[in-house]
Amino acid sequence: MDMKLILRGKTVEDEPTVDAIFKILGDKHSRRILESLTESPKSALDISKECRISLALAYKKLKNLKKCDLVQAYTFVIVDGRKYSVYRSKAHPIMVLLNHRFPSQTIVFDSDNLVSCIGCESLNCGVYYDERYNGVRSICYACGANWPES
Numbered sequence: 001m002d003m004k005l006i007l008r009g010k011t012v013e014d015e016p017t018v019d020a021i022f023k024i025l026g027d028k029h030s031r032r033i034l035e036s037l038t039e040s041p042k043s044a045l046d047i048s049k050e051c052r053i054s055l056a057l058a059y060k061k062l063k064n065l066k067k068c069d070l071v072q073a074y075t076f077v078i079v080d081g082r083k084y085s086v087y088r089s090k091a092h093p094i095m096v097l098l099n100h101r102f103p104s105q106t107i108v109f110d111s112d113n114l115v116s117c118i119g120c121e122s123l124n125c126g127v128y129y130d131e132r133y134n135g136v137r138s139i140c141y142a143c144g145a146n147w148p149e150s
Helices: 015-025 028-039 044-051 055-067
Strands: 004-007 071-077 083-089 094-097 105-107 125-130 135-140 146-148
Touching: 004 015, 015 028, 015 055, 028 044, 028 055, 028 071, 028 083, 044 055, 044 083, 055 071
Parallel strands: none
Antiparallel strands: 004 094, 071 083, 105 125, 125 135, 135 146
């Protein structure tokens, strides 16, 4: 079986990293945190409230997500000297290709270059260079539409 894990437009080659990412995606609390952070950056306290988990569990899951480079922490200093961190998702877009038949497809997009789908109008689309067609194409990760870029 030829499988690819593509994170932010780059294929993840390292087997332990791939395993760790799949383990995280298999965990409901980690998925909830990632979903929560796709909307906007949040503090651990906000995440724990929104995801209905303890603050300790939120910090534990955020630590694992940071380790796999799926979230980024921004630290701010409050006036009284305490540190305050806000977390932002770096996991968008993420794609798993099972039985990937066309290794000539090279994904060249990042989350800042997502385009609107012509089929379902989702913004969950990316752009890639496809050697088979010798050109740039777009793909929708919501409905699966694939079309040439103009």
